[in-house]
Amino acid sequence: MDSNPVKASKPTNPLDGVFKPRSVAVIGASRREGSIGHKIFTNLLDSSFRGPVIPVNPKADAISGVKTYSSVLDIPEPVDLAVIVVPAETVLPMVEGCGRKGVKAVIVISAGFAESGVEGIELQEKLTLICRHYGMKLVGPNCMGVMNTDPSVNLNATFSHVFPPQGKIAMATDSGALGLVILEYASNLGIGLSNFASVGNRADVSSNDLLEYWRDDPGTSAIMLYLEAFGNPKNFIRLARSISPNKPIIALKSGRSSAGSRAAASHTGALATVDVAVDALFAQGGILRVDNLERLFDVADILSRQPIPRGSRVAVLTNGGGPGALTADACAAAGLELPSLAEKTLQGLKALLPARASLGNPIDITDVGAPEYQGALRLLAADNNIDAVIVIFIPPVFACPEDVAAVIREMEPEFRRRGKPLLASFMGKRGCVPGTIMPPGAAGVPSFSFPEAAVYALARARDYGLIRNQPAGRLVNLPGIDRGKARRIVESAGDGWLPAKSVFALLTAYGIKSMALRFAEDLDAAIGAAEDIGYPVALKLDSATIVHKTEVGGVALDIGSSEELRAAYHRMLGRLAAVGRAAEVRGVTVQKMAGEGVELIAGITRDETFGPLILFGLGGIYTELFEDRTLRIQPLTDKDAQEMVRSVRAFKLLEGFRGEPPADVPAVEELLLRLSAMAEDLPRIKELDLNPIRAFTAGKSYTVVDARILIE
Structure with missing residues (x-):
């Protein structure tokens, strides 16, 4: 140089x-x-x-x-x-x-x-x-x-x-x-x-x-x-x-096609x-x-040309019943509503259109011309029950497409003044191409070959309106975190899966609620732990190499006595011996049974490109079968945690499904924020699973039933 x-x-x-x-x-x-x-x-x-x-x-x-x-x-x-x-x-x-x-x-x-x-x-x-x-x-x-x-x-x-x-x-x-x-x-x-x-x-x-x-x-x-x-x-x-x-x-x-290629040992990593x-x-x-x-x-195109819709209420104006029905189906699938029209609008349409017209929503105005389209659009622009309008036109022999297009362009400023997007579908013709029925110009009405495309674009414009109106999230300073204790636990551990005792101690250091757990090296210690905790209990094997315990018969639930615990212990060890894996067992853990609640999963995994990822979804044995989960990139804001909990299908269970009481959603959101803090503070955590988490009824929080943490 x-x-x-x-x-x-x-x-x-x-x-x-x-x-x-x-x-x-x-x-x-x-x-x-x-x-x-x-x-x-x-x-x-x-x-x-x-x-x-x-x-x-x-x-x-x-x-x-x-x-x-x-x-x-x-x-x-x-x-x-x-x-x-x-x-x-x-x-x-x-x-x-x-x-x-x-x-x-x-x-x-x-x-x-x-x-x-x-x-x-x-x-x-x-x-x-x-x-x-x-x-x-x-x-x-x-x-x-x-x-x-x-x-x-x-x-x-x-x-x-x-x-x-x-x-x-x-x-x-x-x-x-x-x-x-x-x-x-x-x-x-x-x-x-x-x-x-x-x-x-x-x-x-x-x-x-x-x-x-x-x-x-x-x-x-x-x-x-x-x-x-x-x-x-x-x-x-x-x-x-x-x-x-x-x-x-x-x-x-x-x-998208390479999405499933990532290898991982935990449920969180796999999802x-x-x-x-x-x-x-x-x-x-x-x-x-x-x-x-x-x-x-x-x-x-719609977001650059048209107002952002204020809501999800759509009116469909069509001259064909079939396209109107297809549009209605597409709206339902996209979460858009087709509400009833205001009484004044209905009366105006009745006076304007022939008796054969259908005045529901979709509005089938039948074989009429440009003046009727213009009158109907003027009524819909003024209807406060409507947030947006999709106009569908199938060119009949006796109507001029160019005249209808001109009417739509002429009415667009009125819709814009009222903050309502106006979209068109001239069936079979796509886009604002010079020389076609919807040339580009000041009106700027997007036109689509088929109404399903118009519905999709409008729904995403609605989504943007929701995004734009949401308050910004904030990072939350959480009380009750002992970072010094957490660092000592991780620093003293070698690479690999943490022992169960260390896992639950780490969760406690971050204020994450879990079921009381006792580690036992042999059967006598397990019986003593169960008697201290009180029956019924859960018995689980503890191993540095066997990650999915249920797959090898390493979990026994609802044990009600020392005799049942003894039988479960021998059964568990016998299965492992039969497959040559008894030497991989460090011991067992004994926990009090958690009680009824919605089973969830939450976790941490680290990605080479995105860094720490926080996962939330439906937990238990069906976690990977249904794949009802969502992720966010760490650090989480309070808004991120709220969106995560509400974006999975399992949220219906948390709301209270079929008469069940609602769960303690704020406590679950706080759990995700505590996981985010853990991911930030402890970079040696490669993968972490909390599965299942039992979410209890409102005001009664949650408990982590099982957990595993991979240190690297």
Whole structure:
């Protein structure tokens, strides 16, 4: 590196050099049509970029009529952004020259870096060091570039053949190839973008950096993400939480199919799959997760064009009974309501529509024209029983689709004034494509080929409204934790499963309530412990290697006398001897029977990407069969704990199912917060299971019946 570099002047935002450059140099610009260097250079010219576009190519005098330079250092004027399209082995000297020139940011399109093996990883590390030395932001390498549709910039620094219309949606993608498809799809549907970025290998600029930039960008009102991996999940959550109350984030994460590949010894570890951890990350960040590209755009489209629905009450206006019924089914599945219309609305519809019309909800207005659609929409806009309207139109022979579309566009401002989203489904026609029935324009009514897609998008917009209105969570300082005692227990333990006595002592140190437990090395000690505790008791084997005790007959419940305990003890040891595992037994534990309650599971597991994860769900022997569980990334806020308890199907049992009294939900929430504190304080805990936990009736707390902790 040069010992006296020319430092780039610091922009208002570090990424302004990427998205708002005053000048762009294309290093590797080419006269050869079909080459990436030619395409990027001509795209910059064709998009009417507002500053100079300067080609750098030592083998050409001019490209597309623009004078070339042999080196970026030969360019007489300042350069804000350099787009580099040269072979990987020549990238470093080009970037070095950019640093000496004082370039603010570089986009390295070239492949052949970390994605290509060990040598590529080393090359990428050197590239990153050069950029950091000169204070340049780096997008890529191995990416397709960036866009800014703001008319004051008009930047198309990509090799895409389309430049989408200006809009309010910012888009980031980890995949350059997919980026090409995304841009074409958006352009075909008339969905406008504010910014687009393909981050490639993310050597410097990552999705987190883009989130931070778009959080403060007045031209962006919604953010779309296509993610293949995460950098810093905790920073991702922090940023998303700061953005989602004001701007929706919609994300598509690839890799669902590998979700079950994670090996684990505990129930918690087995249930904490990668995909479930991603769900946890998005839930904590207030991010809307979708499962395909079409839905990614559908949800972003409605959130960028329409008001956020104030509730779940939907009116469906259709000229066909079949589509109306399908829409009603889709609404029920998505948690949207089809309420009764206000009496004034019903009377107005009765006066407006023919007698054959159905005035329920869905409203089947039958074979009428645009004036009747307009009148019905005016009534629905004023109906306080309705939060949103979906209009379905099947083009009949005697009605003009363009006239109905014009009516919908005309009524949209009235719906917007009242804070109600308005969506359309012109059956068989998709999107706001120029020349079709719903062209893009000021009205901005999203249109879908089929009503089920409209319902899905509306339901996710409703979900965002709930997210936006939720209070922020807070970290809770819990009393009754003896961290010194807990550290001594863990520090004195070797790697492996903690003995039962140490497990329950650790729980007590964190104020986690558990059944009294006595350890016994032999039968006589077990009988003595049972008599001290009082029958009935539970007898369980204690082993460093046998984790799932029930699978080997290592648990006996409701033992009511010393004779029953003696028989259970010999039966247990006999089974283990028969399979050659008697030597793995350290002894047994004796516990008082817990009593009736809802069986739950809670636990901790550590993931290489996400760090400590906290699990909660239905417990007992059916834990992995039903997989009724949820996860959050540690640390938990009080809001996280509340959402965890309420997000599982077992919450119906905690509420009081079929006449049963409700359980002590606040105590269960506090248990999760105490587990989060334990995960924070004791990083040697690799996996922890509390299973089952018995949740008792309101005011009577809970107790941990069985627990195991793996130390590493």
